[in-house]
Amino acid sequence: MFEFTSRYYDLPIKTATINGKEIAYVGRRFLPQGETLPLATQVTVVEGDRLDLIATRSLGDPLTFWKIADANNAMHPIHLSQEPGTVLRIAAL
Numbered sequence: 001m002f003e004f005t006s007r008y009y010d011l012p013i014k015t016a017t018i019n020g021k022e023i024a025y026v027g028r029r030f031l032p033q034g035e036t037l038p039l040a041t042q043v044t045v046v047e048g049d050r051l052d053l054i055a056t057r058s059l060g061d062p063l064t065f066w067k068i069a070d071a072n073n074a075m076h077p078i079h080l081s082q083e084p085g086t087v088l089r090i091a092a093l
Contacts, residue, residue, distance in 0.1 A: 001026075007066045034073040040092035049081045058090045067093050 002008045012027040043058055051069070052062035059067060069077035071091035080088060 003063075005061060005063055007070075031073070031075075032070055034071045034089060034091070037071050037089075037091035037093065039071075039089055041090045043088050043090060045081050045084050045086040045088060047084045049084070051077050051081050054081060054088065067091060 001013065002011075008026055008029060011029055013024055014027050015022050015024050017023070041058065043054055045054070051065040055065040055068055056062045065077060068074075068088055068090060069080065070093075071089040072080055074080050080086065
């Protein structure tokens with residue numbers, strides 16, 4: 001259902017019956033504690049950086065930006081790259 005690079009890839013597909021109709025949905029994803037994830041490297045945000053650009057440079061795929069968000073406990077990933085000089089954890093996932 002989801003690409004292997006998706007944050008939802010390993011989540012279970014569940015079903016619920018609503019008004020006699022079975023509906024499929026994706027189970028809840030719990031965010032990991034970023035500091036518990038194994039550290040691959042750290043990067044420093046530069047002027048004009050975006051999380052997709054950082055993910056491409058460090059992980060080779062812009063769609064894996066969520067791994068950086070997870071490693072930095074970010075509920076709002078866009079905030080991670082707004083301030084140049086911010087040091088971001090890149091987890092070895």
